[in-house]
Amino acid sequence: MGRTIRACELAASPYRSRRHQLAISATKGGQMAKIYEIDGIVPVVHQSAYVHPDAVLIGDVIIGPLCYVGPLASLRGDFGRLILREGANIQDGCIMHGFPDSDTIVEENGHIGHGAVLHGCHIGRNVLIGMNAVVMDSADVGDNSIVAAMSFIKTNTKLPEKSLVAGIPARVLREVTDGEIAWKSQATAAYQHLTQRCQRSLKPAEPRAEVEPDRKRIERSQLEPLHKASSKSAE
DSSP, X not given: OOOOOOGGGSOOOOOOOHHHHHHHHSEETTEEOEEEXXXXXXXXXXXXXXXXXXXXXXXXXXXXXXXXXXXXXXXXXXXXXXXXOTTOEEOTTOEEEOOTTOEEEXXXXXXXXTTOEEESOEEOTTOEEOTTOEEOTTOEEOTTOEEOTTOEEOXXXXXXXXXXXXXXXXXEEEEOOHHHHHHHHHHHHHHHHHXXXXXXXXXXOOOOSSOOTTOOOXXXXXXXXXXXXXHHHHO
């Protein structure tokens, strides 16, 4: 199992002004993320986080250490406050928003899959929200839970820790296994590593006209889909 990377393991650097932190954190190859102030409130991005230039941050958004925000994610803090805590990721096409005076929070090592919608909810520590799932206002997803893709979690739903959740509306199917939690933690660690990869090497490029001979592949990792990992552990 891959271990979770902590912010303190990154190269140390002194804290700078909030606006300078924003500039160095949200830059890719000289491009700035789409970051907007509203009513005098400016998003905050930790210097060890990575926000893709095609993501949008508006107003009362707070991005913690080692977080990853993918392309086309929209974090619109023009009503309520939006918080990503240390090591969390919110992937491409995700939406975070909330009603006035609400906090939408993803706790440490939260993992929000492609296209998910979070609205005024609380996502516990080390939780996986599957692709295109929707979590509504005042819902609380307990620590170490896994929410299946396409699930709909209704307003005011309270889910206990280590819940495997699926359906429309979502319901608890069973308790998450230790093996599933280990797989989830490995996937989140991969996104924390992706934060560093993006800071180091992601930049605009022109496409090639043809596939080059012996075209290299992205470096292989231990990460694989849950169904494959589960079948191996059952052998």
